[in-house]
Amino acid sequence: MDSIHIYGGNFLRGETKIQGSKNAVLPILAACLLIKGTCVIRNCPRIADVYHMQNLLQELGCLVSWAGNTVTVNALHVNDNRMWGESVTRMRSSVMLLGAMIGRLGDVTMAYPGGCVIGSRPIDIHLSALRKMGAEIVEEERFFTAKARKLQGMEQELPFPSVGATENVILAAVTAKGTTVLRNAAREPEIVALCGFLTEAGADIRGAGSGELVIRGVEELHEVKYTVPADRIVAGTYITAVLAAGGSIFLENAPAGQLEALLSVAEAMGGCVSVNEEGIGVDVIHKLKAFPYLKTEVYDGFPTDLQSPLMAALSLAQGQSIIEESIFENRFRVVPDLQQMGADIEVVKNKAYISGVEMLQGMEVEAEELRGGAALVVAGLAAQGNSVVKNRHFIERGYENICKDLRNLGADISLA
Numbered sequence: 523m524d525s526i527h528i529y530g531g532n533f534l535r536g537e538t539k540i541q542g543s544k545n546a547v548l549p550i551l552a553a554c555l556l557i558k559g560t561c562v563i564r565n566c567p568r569i570a571d572v573y574h575m576q577n578l579l580q581e582l583g584c585l586v587s588w589a590g591n592t593v594t595v596n597a598l599h600v601n602d603n604r605m606w607g608e609s610v611t612r613m614r615s616s617v618m619l620l621g622a623m624i625g626r627l628g629d630v631t632m633a634y635p636g637g638c639v640i641g642s643r644p645i646d647i648h649l650s651a652l653r654k655m656g657a658e659i660v661e662e663e664r665f666f667t668a669k670a671r672k673l674q675g676m677e678q679e680l681p682f683p684s685v686g687a688t689e690n691v692i693l694a695a696v697t698a699k700g701t702t703v704l705r706n707a708a709r710e711p712e713i714v715a716l717c718g719f720l721t722e723a724g725a726d727i728r729g730a731g732s733g734e735l736v737i738r739g740v741e742e743l744h745e746v747k748y749t750v751p752a753d754r755i756v757a758g759t760y761i762t763a764v765l766a767a768g769g770s771i772f773l774e775n776a777p778a779g780q781l782e783a784l785l786s787v788a789e790a791m792g793g794c795v796s797v798n799e800e801g802i803g804v805d806v807i808h809k810l811k812a813f814p815y816l817k818t819e820v821y822d823g824f825p826t827d828l829q830s831p832l833m834a835a836l837s838l839a840q841g842q843s844i845i846e847e848s849i850f851e852n853r854f855r856v857v858p859d860l861q862q863m864g865a866d867i868e869v870v871k872n873k874a875y876i877s878g879v880e881m882l883q884g885m886e887v888e889a890e891e892l893r894g895g896a897a898l899v900v901a902g903l904a905a906q907g908n909s910v911v912k913n914r915h916f917i918e919r920g921y922e923n924i925c926k927d928l929r930n931l932g933a934d935i936s937l938a
């Protein structure tokens with residue numbers, strides 16, 4: 523079955539190592555298209571979204587192979603410039619291939635990447651930024667074409683620091699003519715990782731992680747070996763798990779410096795956080811306090827991807843918490859399932875009002891998307907009795923082995 527079975531109500535105790543970052547490796551795989559040779563990417567998570575990106579690269583003519591968590595991509599022969607239908611619409615991140623394909627091929631036809639349940643996820647900011655660099659983009663009903671003999675670096679400012687649009691401009695700019703200055707760029711750690719990979723390959727990028735990137739186009743990029751950083755959202759999910767269930771855990775390799783917003787919430791709720799060069803420890807020995815008001819923000823504010831998992835933990839905290847979701851228009855989808863488990867949550871527009879309850883009841887619930895599914899696992903760990911989280915495939919898009927990781931932390935959890 524496509525489910526996860528949890529017997530909840532136990533404290534979590536133990537340690538687990540955090541996987542490589544999904545949202546760092548996806549644009550890095552797209553960047554391999556720019557390199558006429560072989561790239562070796564270590565610590566690559568074996569998750570559905572990565573396999574999907576692998577299929578897209580292979581459809582374009584790349585050779586892709588695996589050894590454990592190391593993936594090798596040879597993009598010497600890219601022999602197709604079209605990205606059609608199901609293989610594109612199934613995963614939003616396919617849009618990240620756009621910038622690399624224009625940079626490599628100069629002529630791309632691509633179906634519109636799908637929206638998803640958390641939001642319509644348009645790509646207007648991507649297309650407008652690439653048009654400013656000289657790409658001739660013609661939008662048809664179900665697909666669009668983008669042509670540019672040679673992209674031209676120029677100064678521009680994004681209307682919103684979109685992560686994906688920033689990544690597409692970076693991928694288009696690294697081999698463009700002249701210098702690109704991108705203001706109001708996204709500052710997420712995944713942008714820093716992508717710039718790290720490209721710099722290793724010979725790109726000239728300054729300002730990674732700041733709101734302003736300066737990219738001087740180079741003739742060619744060369745082969746590179748790169749290690750993907752740990753996944754801050756997976757680490758953050760496991761921190762919300764111990765906030766919900768209680769206990770004492772250590773997350774090896776967890777990037778504490780990228781989780782400051784969550785760690786300060788965890789401490790305000792009464793968790794005890796310890797950080798060292800090996801990772802993050804969190805001890806929760808008594809009932810936690812509510813967090814009065816939290817708003818999701820772009821980095822380095824509280825990450826939208828941890829909003830649902832934290833909501834599961836706040837469902838059991840003493841008092842009322844308010845979460846305002848400011849990034850996606852429909853990211854409270856998990857609320858009805860949490861209510862089914864006994865959570866007291868009311869949603870008014872883009873705010874969720876959570877009143878902590880004494881306990882949650884184990885229940886059969888259904889994941890509808892990646893981070894909402896993770897939130898249901900967090901709730902199941904804290905709920906009394908058995909829970910079954912159906913549609914496990916959503917969770918496996920981003921978590922390499924959530925059951926193994928949580929079993930390492932003492933949870934009674936298994937694939938069902």
Ligand code: EPZ
Pocket residue numbers: 544545546548614615641642643644645646647648649682683684685686687712826827849850851892893920
């Ligand atoms: C990335 O999505 C992440 N995905 C998301 O993680 C993450 O939630 C998001 O950044 C915000 O941090 C990957 O990196 C693969 P955006 P992305 O462009 O690039 C609107 C997960 O759970 N927007 O910063 O799509 C958009 O609709 C996923 O791992 C436009 O309006 O995020 C959204 O409301 C979910 N027009 C907001 O901006 C555009 O052209 C943020 O989008 C682009 C975006």
